[in-house]
Amino acid sequence: MINPAPAEAVTALYQAHALGLIRLAVVMLGDRAAAEDVVQEAFCGLYRRWHGLSDPGKALSYVRSSVINGCRTVLRRRRRQAGLDPSTGDPPGESAEARALVGEEHREVLAAIRSLPARQREALVLRFYLDLNEDEIAASMRISRGTVKSTTSRALASLGRILGERQS
Amino acid sequence: MNLIEDRIRAAARAAADTVAPDSVPPLELPAARPRRFGRRHRAARSPGETWSTWGPRLAPWAAALAVVALVVTLVNVGPPATQGGPDQATGSSLAGPPGIPAGPPVSSYVRSGQVPPYYVTVASSGAVVHLTVSGATVATIRPSRPGGTVVTVTAAGDDRTFVLAEQVGDRKAVTFYRVRLGSSGRPSAPARLPMSVAAGQLMTGLALSPDGTRLAIAVEPGGGVQQVRLYPVSGGPARIWSATGGSLSGFSRPRSLSWPASQRTLAFNWLVHTTRSIRLLDLGTTGGNLLTASRPVVTLADTAPRGQTLYACQADMIITPAGSAIVCPTTGIRSPAKDGTVTWSAGYAEFSTATGRAIRIEGHWPMTFDDPVDLYLFWSDASGQVLIGAIHSKGRDWFGVISGNRFTPLNARWARGFDDFGAW
Numbered sequence: 001m002i003n004p005a006p007a008e009a010v011t012a013l014y015q016a017h018a019l020g021l022i023r024l025a026v027v028m029l030g031d032r033a034a035a036e037d038v039v040q041e042a043f044c045g046l047y048r049r050w051h052g053l054s055d056p057g058k059a060l061s062y063v064r065s066s067v068i069n070g071c072r073t074v075l076r077r078r079r080r081q082a083g084l085d086p087s088t089g090d091p092p093g094e095s096a097e098a099r100a101l102v103g104e105e106h107r108e109v110l111a112a113i114r115s116l117p118a119r120q121r122e123a124l125v126l127r128f129y130l131d132l133n134e135d136e137i138a139a140s141m142r143i144s145r146g147t148v149k150s151t152t153s154r155a156l157a158s159l160g161r162i163l164g165e166r167q168s
Numbered sequence: 169m170n171l172i173e174d175r176i177r178a179a180a181r182a183a184a185d186t187v188a189p190d191s192v193p194p195l196e197l198p199a200a201r202p203r204r205f206g207r208r209h210r211a212a213r214s215p216g217e218t219w220s221t222w223g224p225r226l227a228p229w230a231a232a233l234a235v236v237a238l239v240v241t242l243v244n245v246g247p248p249a250t251q252g253g254p255d256q257a258t259g260s261s262l263a264g265p266p267g268i269p270a271g272p273p274v275s276s277y278v279r280s281g282q283v284p285p286y287y288v289t290v291a292s293s294g295a296v297v298h299l300t301v302s303g304a305t306v307a308t309i310r311p312s313r314p315g316g317t318v319v320t321v322t323a324a325g326d327d328r329t330f331v332l333a334e335q336v337g338d339r340k341a342v343t344f345y346r347v348r349l350g351s352s353g354r355p356s357a358p359a360r361l362p363m364s365v366a367a368g369q370l371m372t373g374l375a376l377s378p379d380g381t382r383l384a385i386a387v388e389p390g391g392g393v394q395q396v397r398l399y400p401v402s403g404g405p406a407r408i409w410s411a412t413g414g415s416l417s418g419f420s421r422p423r424s425l426s427w428p429a430s431q432r433t434l435a436f437n438w439l440v441h442t443t444r445s446i447r448l449l450d451l452g453t454t455g456g457n458l459l460t461a462s463r464p465v466v467t468l469a470d471t472a473p474r475g476q477t478l479y480a481c482q483a484d485m486i487i488t489p490a491g492s493a494i495v496c497p498t499t500g501i502r503s504p505a506k507d508g509t510v511t512w513s514a515g516y517a518e519f520s521t522a523t524g525r526a527i528r529i530e531g532h533w534p535m536t537f538d539d540p541v542d543l544y545l546f547w548s549d550a551s552g553q554v555l556i557g558a559i560h561s562k563g564r565d566w567f568g569v570i571s572g573n574r575f576t577p578l579n580a581r582w583a584r585g586f587d588d589f590g591a592w
Contacts (some may be wrong), residue, residue, distance in 0.1 A: 007197055014195040022192060023184035030183065036193055047197050109179035117542045117560055128173055129180035137385065138338070144319065145338070146372045146424075146589070149417040153439060154542070160172055163513075 006050035009093060014043050014060055020130075021067050027070040027125050038070035064140050069124075072118045112162040120155035127152055189437035218312050221440045246261055262577040265559050265566045268533055272572035275301050282548070282554050283569055284327035286353045289590030290318045291583035293330050297353055300592070301577025306353040312345060312360070319371075320421045323591040325378030325429065325489065330591065331401075332358065333421075344383065346401065363399040363406065372417040373424035376401075378489065384434055386416040396425070396436060396449060396458060409449060411458035414440040422591050423545060428491030435465070435487040435494060444469070446485055446494050447523065466494050466519040484545040488552040494519045495529060495552045497543035499535060514541045514559075516570060518552050530555055531570040545591040556592055563581050 018039060025035030042063045046053075053059060058064070113121055126137045134145045141148070204327045232318060255467040264270050277283040281294055286306065287298045295318045297306040311334050315572035319342070328349045333342050343363035345358035351511045365371045365387055373386025373396075380401065387395045396418045416424055416436055426435040426496045434449045438459075445467040485496040499514040514531035519525065530553060535541050549555070555570040556578070567580035 011195055018192045018195065019189055020189065020550060023187045026187055027180045027183045027308070032187065035187075040193075043195055044198050082360065104181040106179035109185055110176050113176065113179070119560075124176055125180060128176040128182065135338070144421075145370055146417050146421055149372075149415060150424075153417075153444075153529065156172060157174070158188075161499075163172070163175075 042066035124149040264577040287592040320588040322376040324380035329380040362403040370396035375425035407455040409458035429489040
């Protein structure tokens with residue numbers, strides 16, 4: 001039996017933010033089905049822990065962190081198994097339709113982003129896709145603001161190198 | 169569209185837009201959706217099989233597991249929580265990253281005094297003193313205030329004196345405590361130091377002087393201002409150097425400022441957009457402008473034009489005790505071959521503070537696009553040739569002693585995310 005109060009609150013939060021979070025996971029993973037799984041799991045986790053939340057106002061931050069952690073897990077598993085093809089950056093599960101929609105120029109950048117270490121990728125996506133500020137990124141990644149700054153700077157440097165190399 | 173930031177924004181938006189607003193599936197909460205199964209596996213189950221039907225069957229097992237977990241937790245809480253097991257006795261059977269030659273056992277480094285015998289990490293429980301040789305916990309230093317967190321730690325040059333920075337919340341004031349380790353590594357009671365960083369200001373760097381008498385703190389007080397503050401540990405006024413137009417932030421706070429043994433200068437990171445330089449602050453000055461009181465010793469554009477051999481220097485850096493070199497990890501060592509092919513490698517580059525040129529590279533390892541590597545630096549010996557750092561590769565982290573191209577793994581791990589690790 002679903003406890004109605006948390007179920008309603010979590011469902012309302014899902015309706016308001018699922019699209020954004022699925023999109024976030026798609027940017028991270030490049031795989032729609034995996035992205036939906038990660039977001040579903042994150043909201044189910046929120047539902048299970050609803051009564052333990054010290055501040056329900058922080059539920060979105062909590063679920064965003066869960067999505068990021070879920071993406072990290074998927075990536076770790078993916079690397080252990082077949083692996084991302086570094087030459088194309090095509091993630092397993094990416095549909096031909098999605099590939100066509102994204103376009104070659106963007107796919108190159110996405111492939112470069114997806115070849116970064118997970119923590120650098122997360123910092124870049126949160127900063128430049130979600131436009132989160134340093135405090136919000138710090139809360140989502142559970143690191144300090146100082147580390148957010150330096151991780152982003154490190155990621156930009158790595159990305160510049162990768163894109164430069166692919167063009168040479 | 170030239171700026172890399174713009175390209176990231178546009179590419180991410182393009183990927184995100186492949187998810188149409190009306191295509192979001194409905195939320196299925198646990199009563200209708202067992203956690204064990206992902207969306208793609210649901211069709212394989214019988215329609216009526218739900219978490220509520222599994223729950224009663226699994227409940228006795230869950231209760232038993234909970235009791236076991238509780239017992240294990242209680243056992244681990246008892247001080248000192250020394251870890252056991254054959255790996256942790258000497259660290260000798262730990263495996264290093266694949267493909268990187270193994271160095272001598274860590275015990276030989278510790279026995280010969282080449283690396284410090286203890287290190288202190290920051291963990292959610294406080295500051296934890298470990299044996300370098302095994303990673304075993306010697307003691308845990310709890311935060312001094314209720315709700316407090318030890319956010320970072322810095323070490324003097326005697327391998328025994330540490331300063332812990334403590335905060336009750338992210339934007340709250342930072343307070344400092346000194347601890348000294350006895351001959352067995354047991355810490356003294358933390359002694360509160362007189363300086364603090366006010367609430368709302370961001371501490372981006374922390375470095376205790378080699379003799380333990382002065383504490384350098386990098387601070388962003390707001391308004392784009394960056395400061396280096398130098399405090400006598402025993403009390404008294406600070407000297408403050410300030411600048412705008414850049415950032416002092418390093419990857420970890422103990423690695424954005426670094427002291428040579430002479431204590432006449434202080435090395436600091438200075439990042440302007442994506443151009444990182446390492447500058448030497450003249451501590452003979454009384455304070456004032458941070459940039460006029462310092463000089464750049466290493467300047468590397470993180471997005472330098474292709475063809476530059478050494479492409480990027482990451483945010484961690486250490487000035488060697490002799491003050492003659494800066495060591496920093498880099499994953500951007502570019503080696504073009506005569507046939508036009510280019511290979512990339514990672515390593516710990518050492519730059520002369522006199523000329524700014526690279527002198528040598530420790531731990532020079534090949535890198536491929538399908539194996540993104542990140543390097544971290546925590547400690548350097550006087551020569552800059554024996555280092556303690558970490559490699560993030562293939563989704564995991566290895567901590568170790570680096571000498572030449574060899575890597576001796578340590579039984580260490582990030583205790584709290586990959587934020588400030590701790591200090592040797």
